[in-house]
Amino acid sequence: MHIVNVTHLKKIFGSGAAQVAAVNDVSFTVDQGEIVLIMGPSGSGKTTLLTLLGGLLTATAGTIQINSIDLTQVKKQALPGIRLQEIGFVFQSFNVLQNLTALENVQIVGELSGMKPVAARQRATHLLTKLHLEQRLHYLPSKLSGGQQQRVAIARALMNEPKLILADEPTGNLDSRSGHEVMMLFHNLAKQDGRTVIIVSHDERIKDIADRVLWIEDGQIHTAPPEPEVTVVDPVCGMKVDAKYAPFSTTVAGIVYKFCSEDCQQRFTQLDKNK
Amino acid sequence: MFGRISLARKNLLHEPARLLISVSGVTFAIFLMLVLLALYRGWSETLSKYVYSVDADIWVMQQGSIDMSHSISLLPNALGDQIRSTSGVKTVYPIIGNRVILTLDGEDVTTRIIGFDTVSNIGGPADMIEGSAVPAAGEIIIDEIVHKDHHLNIGDPMTIQDKTFTIVGIASGGPLFQQSYMTQADARALFHLEDITNFFVVTIEPGNTIDTVMSRIEDNVSGVDAQTTKEFATHNEKEIMDKFLPIILVLVFIGFLVGVVIISLTIYTATVEKAREYGVLKAVGAPNRYLYRVVLTQSGMAGAGGFAIGVILTYVGSDVIKQIEPLFVTLVKWQDIVAVAGMTVVMIILAAYIPLRRLMKIDPAIVFKA
Numbered sequence: 001m002h003i004v005n006v007t008h009l010k011k012i013f014g015s016g017a018a019q020v021a022a023v024n025d026v027s028f029t030v031d032q033g034e035i036v037l038i039m040g041p042s043g044s045g046k047t048t049l050l051t052l053l054g055g056l057l058t059a060t061a062g063t064i065q066i067n068s069i070d071l072t073q074v075k076k077q078a079l080p081g082i083r084l085q086e087i088g089f090v091f092q093s094f095n096v097l098q099n100l101t102a103l104e105n106v107q108i109v110g111e112l113s114g115m116k117p118v119a120a121r122q123r124a125t126h127l128l129t130k131l132h133l134e135q136r137l138h139y140l141p142s143k144l145s146g147g148q149q150q151r152v153a154i155a156r157a158l159m160n161e162p163k164l165i166l167a168d169e170p171t172g173n174l175d176s177r178s179g180h181e182v183m184m185l186f187h188n189l190a191k192q193d194g195r196t197v198i199i200v201s202h203d204e205r206i207k208d209i210a211d212r213v214l215w216i217e218d219g220q221i222h223t224a225p226p227e228p229e230v231t232v233v234d235p236v237c238g239m240k241v242d243a244k245y246a247p248f249s250t251t252v253a254g255i256v257y258k259f260c261s262e263d264c265q266q267r268f269t270q271l272d273k274n275k
Numbered sequence: 276m277f278g279r280i281s282l283a284r285k286n287l288l289h290e291p292a293r294l295l296i297s298v299s300g301v302t303f304a305i306f307l308m309l310v311l312l313a314l315y316r317g318w319s320e321t322l323s324k325y326v327y328s329v330d331a332d333i334w335v336m337q338q339g340s341i342d343m344s345h346s347i348s349l350l351p352n353a354l355g356d357q358i359r360s361t362s363g364v365k366t367v368y369p370i371i372g373n374r375v376i377l378t379l380d381g382e383d384v385t386t387r388i389i390g391f392d393t394v395s396n397i398g399g400p401a402d403m404i405e406g407s408a409v410p411a412a413g414e415i416i417i418d419e420i421v422h423k424d425h426h427l428n429i430g431d432p433m434t435i436q437d438k439t440f441t442i443v444g445i446a447s448g449g450p451l452f453q454q455s456y457m458t459q460a461d462a463r464a465l466f467h468l469e470d471i472t473n474f475f476v477v478t479i480e481p482g483n484t485i486d487t488v489m490s491r492i493e494d495n496v497s498g499v500d501a502q503t504t505k506e507f508a509t510h511n512e513k514e515i516m517d518k519f520l521p522i523i524l525v526l527v528f529i530g531f532l533v534g535v536v537i538i539s540l541t542i543y544t545a546t547v548e549k550a551r552e553y554g555v556l557k558a559v560g561a562p563n564r565y566l567y568r569v570v571l572t573q574s575g576m577a578g579a580g581g582f583a584i585g586v587i588l589t590y591v592g593s594d595v596i597k598q599i600e601p602l603f604v605t606l607v608k609w610q611d612i613v614a615v616a617g618m619t620v621v622m623i624i625l626a627a628y629i630p631l632r633r634l635m636k637i638d639p640a641i642v643f644k645a
């Protein structure tokens with residue numbers, strides 16, 4: 001069964017000479033329990049595609065069916081409800097609410113969908129315990145590591161039992177161990193719980209858990225990268241990145257280093273300066 | 276413990292400095308509004324207190340006369356008998372009440388002198404600070420402000436238009452109401468009003484209504500107007516306070532605006548700072564009405580907190596102010612507190628408007644920006 005069914009999807013930003021087709025006639029389907037990794041160079045339209053799938057952006061043309069609901073046909077006011085019930089979001093910068101504890105960050109999403117506070121609290125506790133955060137329930141995000149915050153965000157995404165999880169660079173701000181943990185979590189979500197997972201990432205390691213890779217370039221899907229891939233290791237987080245399409249790079253003493261994210265690049269230059 | 280999570284409360288409490296600024300701003304605004312209204316009420320009350328204190332159902336005055344300060348009422352003494360013979364009238368007493376300008380320490384002081392019937396004691400001072408409430412011939416009861424401002428005490432002489440009186444008492448008054456009292460004979464001699472009276476105060480026989488007796492008096496006795504005690508008291512307040520009312524209302528409105536601006540600014544800043552988090556909430560599916568409620572609750576908490584402290588401060592503060600400066604006679608009325616509570620609600624809603632517009636503009640897609 002298709003959980004995601006996208007046909008001739010198009011998103012054009014701007015007009016006239018400044019017009020950019022960020023997503024340009026894209027069609028694909030994703031089945032239940034499938035993990036799809038979307039890769040491509042910086043500026044190729046990955047985030048735009050994910051934003052469209054999440055019902056956060058209006059398409060210029062085409063259709064987007066999520067769990068048989070066509071997002072391009074429903075009224076704008078209906079979209080928040082669909083996001084709340086059908087889609088779980090995980091972001092690169094975690095985006096947990098700073099003044100709420102781990103537990104409250106998860107609980108609040110249950111309350112938004114009409115759960116009683118006690119029930120929401122129980123379910124949030126259960127989810128966080130499954131993600132090994134039972135010792136951190138009452139911690140504010142500022143007292144949690146990046147990996148822990150991302151697990152809180154994943155628990156939040158699961159609170160309303162969505163069929164679809166959308167993740168944008170979920171390992172981008174994490175050290176390699178936490179990144180790996182998060183990857184395995186996504187794997188379990190798909191393979192044990194039957195959820196559909198779409199991940200946008202530069203992290204080559206995610207290929208190991210992905211059923212399929214969609215390669216995007218200039219807003220269009222290519223089934224495979226145009227050239228045989230060469231992977232190098234990000235010297236900061238240890239993530240495998242594509243040598244050609246890695247989004248960030250720095251040259252020090254004639255050697256080119258590639259990074260998964262701007263964050264890693266900055267940490268690297270910082271380390272270099274301190275030497 | 277198991278209630279719904281109040282994001283508004285958590286966000287407010289995590290920024291105690293901002294909460295303090297908004298609550299104290301609203302407190303100031305509420306205090307300003309309530310104290311001004313209390314001053315207005317307090318001054319009004321001092322203006323009518325005397326009239327209410329006179330044991331009368333009806334005040335009779337020269338036709339066209341309205342109150343004691345702005346119009347002169349001159350009635351022939353003989354009218355007293357005509358009023359007395361009107362059916363339903365029980366008692367009639369004359370009152371002399373005229374303004375004089377005294378020169379005290381080289382300064383002109385306007386005061387009203389009341390000459391009342393010291394036998395029936397109808398028309399004497401409403402409230403005494405000290406001394407005798409019933410003057411004998413050649414004696415005078417002066418007003419508390421004249422006493423304070425000009426250091427005149429019991430036993431001192433006081434000269435009015437080359438007649439010298441001995442001060443025997445000090446009556447309470449107010450900043451807008453200074454009244455001295457003497458025997459009616461002394462007052463008649465002072466103002467050369469042997470055959471003329473300023474007001475007649477009337478009580479009615481049981482079994483009659485005030486209204487019917489009033490119209491009978493107006494029909495029987497030509498050239499007079501009659502007012503109930505309440506009407507006459509109200510006129511004595513209004514004729515003076517109506518001049519202050521616009522100023523008071525403008526200041527109250529300024530207080531209101533201060534409240535709106537302070538809440539609005541602090542909540543707006545909080546909204547801008549938390550724009551990303553609001554974006555996250557929108558992205559995960561929070562409906563707009565939930566987010567509006569968060570902002571309105573923040574505005575409401577600042578408003579309600581400021582209102583509560585402002586009300587307490589008004590009660591405490593008006594006592595303190597009065598001790599420092601007796602001119603500030605205040606009267607806090609529950610009607611004013613209810614009115615200011617209503618204005619606080621409007622304040623809260625208006626203050627939330629700009630932050631709400633900012634909130635509406637937040638694009639949930641910002642969550643994908645690193």
Ligand SMILES: Nc1ncnc2c1ncn2[C@@H]1O[C@H](COP(=O)(O)OP(=O)(O)O)[C@@H](O)[C@H]1O
Pocket residue numbers: 013014020021022040041042043044045046047048049
């Ligand atoms: N809100 C926007 N307004 C105008 N252009 C945009 C907007 N968002 C993205 N774009 C453009 O669309 C293209 C794809 O962007 P994006 O989806 O962010 O790429 P990626 O996530 O693959 O790096 C880029 O050229 C970008 O400049």
Ligand SMILES: [Mg+2]
Pocket residue numbers: 046047
């Ligand atoms: Mg992107």
